[in-house]
Amino acid sequence: MDAEFWHSRWAENRIGFHLDDTNPILVKHWPAISHSREDVVLVPMCGKSVDLTWLAEKHNKVVGVELSDIAVRAFFAEHFYTPMVTSLGGSQTLYEFDEISIYCGDFFATNIDPVDVVYDRAALIAMPQDMRQQYADKLLSLVKPGGRILLVTLDYPQHEMDGPPFSVTQQEVEALFSQCKVTHLDRDDADETHPRRKRGLTRFAEEVWLIEA
Template sequence: MEQEFWHQRWAENQIGFHRDTVHPMLIRHWPSLAPQSDETVLVPLCGKSIDLNWLAEKHQHVIGVELSEIAVRAFFSENLYTPQVYRAPSGHTHYCFDELELINGDFFTARLSPMPLIYDRAALVAMPPAMRAQYVSHIRTLLAPGGRLLLITLFYPQADDTPPFSIDASVVEEAFQGLDFRLLETHTEPDGERGEQAWLIKAAAS
């Protein structure tokens, strides 16, 4: 989507995608990545998710990237954190507090090194089909050798072209072809037509 779309959603507080609790699939399946506390975690398009707090309790460095300054400031305000703030040469603004680092700006132009761990709950599903390949390509470059990605997707009968976008299994399988991927869980709502899936995706070791 155009950046202005997301700026407007946050400005108008149209954030139905935000959860007030830690995502249960994160809690259940993060151990499947065999994560180590000294491994950095990247969370693209993180919003003000409290999943960041949960990850920061288990890792020494958690990096979130978020386009909306409103979302970043809200995260620190609502958690009563006072971050150190600096502006990087890339033009992105970094907010740092203990284990947490939130980078405010365009995910595609943020200067990031390949990461051993990535958590995607709201990024792939936010990408319209026209941007999906670009996002997946970028994520693949950011997954370090031997790196692991926990990906959570949604599926439902989509009637419009606004996010979150329905992602079926074939989309994930095609996007991450060549990597080791495994479906960890499918949770289907009582109507049988909508639900969520959790995927473990691994890059080959160097």
């Protein structure tokens, strides 16, 4: 993953991956997590996602990790939150407000206490193929035994479009999390009116997975 690529995307406001509303996939499938309010939730590569506030309504602690300080500061500013900001040394900074904590810095260098649940909508699919196993291993190291991951991936012919976001097949998901129980929850195939299809993709689908550590 090229850090400068993501810094420039945020600096230039080229953030087509950002959703202005809570992700319907999250709302629909979060019950599959069998969550409780006490479960600590991790959102890797969280950007300025409004999903954080939705999760914070249901959990006492939501932890985000994001590379771009522009994204982190925008999240708090757009919600009129004034966070407590703590420098953790190196290039990491912690922003905290009520139930929400966001670590700003390199995900692979982030050290947090193991969490109960992960919501990954945009992290794995942002990784080039040669980094995905490293990412999956790091993610699992941050999940308690018995923890759960709600994972969203994309399926499209990779040769038809440059990522990110990248296509991640079912076979790859199962291989990356081979030590876990992997359950396919949903697949939403886009029709010809979808923006990605209009750009020439012959197929484009979002898939949802429940991964149990």
